[in-house]
Amino acid sequence: LRIIHCPARSGATIMSKAIAVHEGVELYSEIHAKGPESVRRVGTDNSFLLFNIKVQAFSWFEHYDDSFQDRVWTADNINNAVEDIEEIIRLTTARGKVPVLRDWSHLDFFGAPFCTPSHRPTLREDFQDRYDIASVSFTRHPLAMWLSFKINAMLGPPYGSLEGYRQYLDGYSRYAACFADIPQVKYEDFMTARDQTVAATAQA
DSSP states (O other): OEEEEEOTTSSHHHHHHHHHTSTTEEEEEEEOTTHHHHHHHHOSSGGGGGGSHHHHHHHHHOOSOTHHHHHHHTOSOOSOOHHHHHHHHHHHHHTTOEEEEEEEHHHHHTOTTTOOOOOSOHHHHHHTTTSOOEEEEEEOOHHHHHHHHHHSTTTHHHHSSHHHHHHHHHHHHHHHHHTTTSOEEEHHHHHHSHHHHHHHHHHO
16 A cells, blocks of 8 residues: 655645656545544535545546435545545555555644644554555655745644744654654655656655
């Protein structure tokens, strides 16, 4: 199982797109066990459903027929259960594709404004006893990433103050320590040597 760990504002969106364009890949984005619930808690519309892996499978990769939309819109539990993720892994593999999960690490190590962070790698812990995991960690210079936090409409309020900056540094250091044992992919390297960085990410 391939997992990309990445915090918010780390450049992960553009770097993940460079992986997702490969024909043999189906990349599912910002996947976390409690992702949809966390977004619904702070949102005012149905955008939380976009963080559900089965909705992504339906919308992006046509894994389900049109009746799925009615079922998911009325579901009581819209989170990403282990069984749901495993179903998508099976469906993707059956097509001869490689499933790649882009982990929503922000919830685990930073949290605000969605939740209180557990400081544990939820996605990795959920699947490390079920699959052989090949993973990488996307990173960005801590000051550049915090400045991107600060100007973001949702992340700016909880992280823009001095206390918020301290909380940010705590989350950043815990994230870096947690994934110190796997290959690191730096946003700055991607911006200066895109092809080489994407190739190195794929090999990892």
